[in-house]
Amino acid sequence: MSDAALWTALADSHRRAIVALLLERPRSVGEIVEACGLSQPSTSKHLKVLREAGLVRVRQDAQRRVYALDPAPIAALDAWLAPYRALWNKSLDMLGRRLDETPDAPEPPHRRTDPS
Numbered sequence: 001m002s003d004a005a006l007w008t009a010l011a012d013s014h015r016r017a018i019v020a021l022l023l024e025r026p027r028s029v030g031e032i033v034e035a036c037g038l039s040q041p042s043t044s045k046h047l048k049v050l051r052e053a054g055l056v057r058v059r060q061d062a063q064r065r066v067y068a069l070d071p072a073p074i075a076a077l078d079a080w081l082a083p084y085r086a087l088w089n090k091s092l093d094m095l096g097r098r099l100d101e102t103p104d105a106p107e108p109p110h111r112r113t114d115p116s
Helices: 003-011 013-024 029-036 040-052 071-101
Strands: 056-061 064-069
Touching: 003 013, 003 040, 003 071, 013 029, 013 040, 013 056, 013 064, 029 040, 029 064, 040 056, 040 064
Parallel strands: none
Antiparallel strands: 056 064
């Protein structure tokens, strides 16, 4: 699996929806078709991209194909995102401290409505 294939696979909203479904539990192609509201051929194409990127595994169960997430690529993404998460946490902490130091703004005057 290449990083480019991983990012390309996750760039599509339908494939992200499929990944979210598979996060809950493994599912058959028919279940994915029904949950996503896509045609079976379209769903199969999305699953192929996810499979080729290494994000999902497939197993045969009688006449059905059952797809499940492969956690390894997700862990690699998490590791890649860790420094950015730290950056955001640092920025949010600084913002929180700044807001704590800022005196409360006075409440705006209430508008008086004239019933006439």
